[in-house]
Ligand SMILES: Nc1ncnc2c1ncn2[C@@H]1O[C@H](COP(=O)(O)OP(=O)(O)OP(=O)(O)O)[C@@H](O)[C@H]1O
């Protein structure tokens with residue numbers, strides 16, 4: 290059944306000393322989706338994933354997978370799920386093929402499958418090279434190959450594009466989409482890179498200071514996203530004052546990068562421009578914009594660290 294939850298996390302918390310790395314976290318990943326788990330460095334993404342994969346014990350809360358409490362899942366946890374956490378580790382002196390062989394043995398997977406996943410990840414030519422000499426991009430791809438080895442229904446990828454160049458990032462992103470569309474694998478992918486999530490996820494959960502602040506579809510973000518005029522002027526305070534007094538505009542956002550977002554008189558950018566120039570204010574940039582995931586994310590997680 291589509292929409293049925295593959296992962297349900299309720300009131301999850303992890304305390305280290307007297308600090309909560311994750312607190313009261315609730316999230317749901319539904320069958321068939323690519324769920325973008327978005328948060329700044331230190332937000333609690335890896336800690337959450339470690340708890341899901343049984344690598345650390347939650348201080349409190351519950352985790353259900355495929356509608357079953359995690360504790361009752363037994364070996365199915367590893368049979369039905371594949372995960373990479375932070376940087377994938379390998380035996381450096383073994384070849385790519387040998388590294389996967391080691392994992393295949395553990396799950397009684399036949400050797401043909403090793404070649405299949407290597408080929409899927411574009412690593413056929415490098416199968417017999419030792420991992421020691423692999424670039425970061427090749428390691429990330431080999432990490433994904435290993436995750437796929439046992440044909441999981443659900444994969445969890447913790448920052449799979451960490452350290453990659455733009456071409457490598459695009460390649461991994463396309464692979465993730467293919468796994469979802471062509472192989473019907475449900476995917477939770479964590480990231481702190483907004484455009485990346487925006488280009489591949491169907492739904493996004495934003496984690497901030499250990500807790501989930503918001504969960505919404507990209508369509509919702511785009512729909513509810515406000516439209517505004519983005520301006521760059523030489524005197525922001527004076528510009529706001531002029532727009533307030535002469536044009537009756539009340540709402541502004543002043544950004545750290547010197548940009549000013551104006552919410553009002555959006556159908557008359559030329560009037561705003563002329564009014565500012567007449568008031569002796571230099572306008573070097575004026576454009577009508579729709580709020581993006583990045584604007585939305587910054588408005589939620591910006592400010593205090
Ligand atoms: N073993 C640990 N002992 C103490 N504190 C920890 C431990 N592991 C994580 N933390 C703290 O928990 C918080 C969340 O860390 P976590 O690694 O989950 O963040 P993250 O979202 O994965 O960040 P990043 O994007 O940098 O990978 C951080 O403040 C971190 O310092």
Ligand SMILES: [Mg+2]
Nearest residue numbers: 334335336375
């Ligand atoms: Mg992390």
